[in-house]
Amino acid sequence: MDARAAAAQLKQWALDAGFDRCGIAPLEPPAHGDAFVRWLERGEHAGMAYLERRVEARLQPATILAGAKSVLCVALRYAPLVDEEEPSGDLWPRVARYARGRDYHALMEERLDVIAARVEAAFPGTRTRRYVDTGPVLERELAARAGIGVVGKNTMLLDREMGSWFLLGELFTTLDLAPDEPLAELCGGCTLCLDACPTGALVEPFRLDSNRCISYWTIEHRGAFGDEAAEMVGDWVFGCDVCQEVCPWNRRRHALPPADHAELRLPAERRQLDLAGLLALSREDYVERFRGSPMKRARLEGLQRNAATAMANRLAAEGAGVPPVD
DSSP: OOHHHHHHHHHHHHHHTTOSEEEEEEOOOOTTHHHHHHHHHTTTTTTOGGGGTTHHHHHOGGGSSTTOOEEEEEEEEOOOSSGGGSOOSTTSOEEOGGGSSSOHHHHHHHHHHHHHHHHHHHSTTOOEEEESSOSSOOHHHHHHHTTSOEEOTTSSEEBTTTBTOEEEEEEEESSOOOOOOOOOOOOTTOOHHHHHOTTOOEEETTEEOGGGOHHIIIIIOOSOOOHHHHHHHTTEEEOOOHHHHTOHHHHSOOSSOOOOOGGGSOOHHHHTOOHHHHHTOOHHHHHHHTTTOGGGGGHHHHHHHHHHHHHHHHHHHHHTTOOOOO
16 A cells, blocks of 8 residues: 555544544654744743653654654544533633543543554554653644644644644554645734733743743642732633634634534533532542543642632632623
């Protein structure tokens, strides 16, 4: 089977496995590798020291797997089915959409494993290695090369039909596969995401300072908040979607039908959990309610710290006569 036919076969297997979009990228050094190194040097990765490890592998993706020649990039959409599914209420915890259902790492890894098994059966001697938001992989760069999307000014990957509501994964392989064509730039003169960022974390187009990012503070930071961090967090309990919510590519009517991955929907056991309930949650209840949830990344202590901060900020806003955030 030639490189083009093999690529078509792997992409069909990716769709069969339940992914919404896929593409093939070559394993050349990333075009924006220098920008990544400068980002680290400026300390804009904040406390995420793990990003400093294996930089050489991030800049040389062919070294991820001995003999690797190509990477299959996949995307899984997580936008809600209908607006009515959006939880509401003054005390409901604001949580980034991607984190409301099952942990996407496990879900996507299972599907990539299905593809890997088919590859290794159909092409004896072929080796594969999968990643989902882990390991020394600059996944947005690879996915952009694979034609899944193009990096937007908010540093998220954008697509005309999917917007930015999708998650990424990769299957590195020793197969020689024909690559897909990258997409054209989508942002134009728009700066809505930069203007809307409540903390100024998007310091300029295509550059995010994690030291001012709500997602960093509510997910990755360990320990108490200082006054500045507590103010920046606002009423978010896990992550932040502001720069995606204002993006025109997420607000327009897309050609694709709504995403329907039941595993990524908010389950009943967490739908009824408000800020007060989260603060009162015992460790046993936490383990039960958040089993298999990506929100466990923040740990119980972090979630309760975030909930207490969100409640204090809402009360302060109401006391000052400022309407709460919708």
